[in-house]
Amino acid sequence: MNIIILTQNEPFFLAKNISYLIKNLPDKHKIIACVVFDVSPFGKQETFIQKARRTHEVFGAEFFVYYAMNYLLSQISSSNKVEKVLHAQNIPIIKLKKSVNHKDSLEIISSYKPDILLSIAGNQIFKSQLINLPKKGTLNLHTALLPKYRGLMPTFWVMKNDEDYTGVSVFFVDEGIDSGPIVVQKRVKIDNSWSQKELIKVTKQIGMDAIIEAIEKIDSGNYEVIPNHKEESTYFSFPTRKDVKEFLAKGKKFF
Numbered sequence: 002m003n004i005i006i007l008t009q010n011e012p013f014f015l016a017k018n019i020s021y022l023i024k025n026l027p028d029k030h031k032i033i034a035c036v037v038f039d040v041s042p043f044g045k046q047e048t049f050i051q052k053a054r055r056t057h058e059v060f061g062a063e064f065f066v067y068y069a070m071n072y073l074l075s076q077i078s079s080s081n082k083v084e085k086v087l088h089a090q091n092i093p094i095i096k097l098k099k100s101v102n103h104k105d106s107l108e109i110i111s112s113y114k115p116d117i118l119l120s121i122a123g124n125q126i127f128k129s130q131l132i133n134l135p136k137k138g139t140l141n142l143h144t145a146l147l148p149k150y151r152g153l154m155p156t157f158w159v160m161k162n163d164e165d166y167t168g169v170s171v172f173f174v175d176e177g178i179d180s181g182p183i184v185v186q187k188r189v190k191i192d193n194s195w196s197q198k199e200l201i202k203v204t205k206q207i208g209m210d211a212i213i214e215a216i217e218k219i220d221s222g223n224y225e226v227i228p229n230h231k232e233e234s235t236y237f238s239f240p241t242r243k244d245v246k247e248f249l250a251k252g253k254k255f256f
Contacts (some may be wrong), residue, residue, distance in 0.1 A: 002116035002137060002220055006035040007123040012072055020086045022121075022209045030216055034093045034113050037083055038124050043190065055150050059242050064255055087146050102128040109136060117216065118173065119120055121208075132174050137219050139174040142212055144204040146186060148234035149174060149228065151179035154202045158237045159191065161248045166190055167200070169208040171215040172229060178236065181228035184215040196254040 008015060022030055046130075057065040075194065089096055095113075097106045102125070110118075120127070132139045145155035147167040159167040168188040170226040174183040187207055190252055218224035240248070 002004060002028050002216065003033045003114065004030060004117045004119050004216070005095070005110060005115040005135075006111055006121060007038070008033060008035065008083060008121045009038040009124050011122055013068075014169070014201060016083045016086045018205045019083060019121065019208050020207070022212060023032070023086070023090050023092070024220060025209070026213055027217065031091055032090075033115065035087050035096045035097050036097060036110070037087075038101075043092050052115075060238065060245055060255070061242075067256055071207075075188050088230065093136075098176075101125045102131050107131060107134060107216045117219065118174075119216075121212075121213065125172055127176075129176055132176065139186065140171055140212070141174045141179070142208045143172065143179050144168075144201070144208060146188065147179055147183055148229050148231065149215060149233055152237045153239045154206075155237070156197050156204060156239055160197055160200065160253050161240075161244065161251070162253070164191060167204065169211050170229075171208070171211045173226070180229055180234070181229065183229050184218060184224065184226060185211045186227055187211050195254050198256040 008019065026032065026120050049082070053065075055071075056068070084094060095111065097103075097111060101110075107130055110131070115135040116137045118131070118135045120139065120141040123141065127139065142165070143151075143155065145151075145159065146166070146169040150158055150167075155167070166188050168186060170179075170183050171185045172179070172183040175181040187210075188251065189200075189204060189207060
């Protein structure tokens with residue numbers, strides 16, 4: 002099957018995980034292109050200065066300095082750049098001048114004739130014309146056990162709420178928020194010694210394997226989806242400074 006990835010230029014985890022996905026995807030499937038959005042950690046488009054200011058305000062000085070230093074290092078190391086990984090694998094990068102849902106963008110994506118669109122940390126809201134564009138559907142990776150923990154930063158919230166388990170869900174995108182039917186779901190036991198950074202690393206890695214499994218199931222045509230019941234769902238938005246203080250007061254760590 003022909004696959005187009007929709008992702009963002011996140012500098013900490015995505016490059017290595019997308020590299021792993023590309024190298025471990027069975028040869029009968031091909032990533033034919035990738036749409037790379039600008040980094041948007043707060044679920045909306047902001048300038049670099051706005052992102053930096055908000056990070057400092059919500060997470061505090063120590064977090065800000067740590068990730069600022071790591072961001073600068075990531076700009077030096079090509080292994081942490083999504084676009085560098087794509088270039089190394091000769092995967093075309095689709096440059097969109099307008100919203101991914103704009104008719105011009107849809108025409109560009111459609112010209113590649115994808116069987117599957119695969120969102121990994123995609124940070125734009127997908128509308129029905131985009132969702133229904135590929136032959137086999139649009140998939141998304143969410144690092145939580147849906148229908149619980151829909152929304153933003155699930156690794157933060159499961160740790161703050163003292164969950165024993167979390168997981169990953171690969172599901173068909175619809176026009177709701179993390180609400181489509183689930184193709185593959187995997188549970189992860191949370192080690193109390195882990196920082197949020199370590200939990201993100203674990204779930205992203207398992208998520209790549211879950212994506213491969215989902216693609217294989219869809220290709221076979223022999224699979225059943227897992228219901229993603231609205232009445233069982235919980236939703237969490239971006240944390241506030243108060244949420245962060247409560248997280249740290251429980252002895253939880255970001256890194």
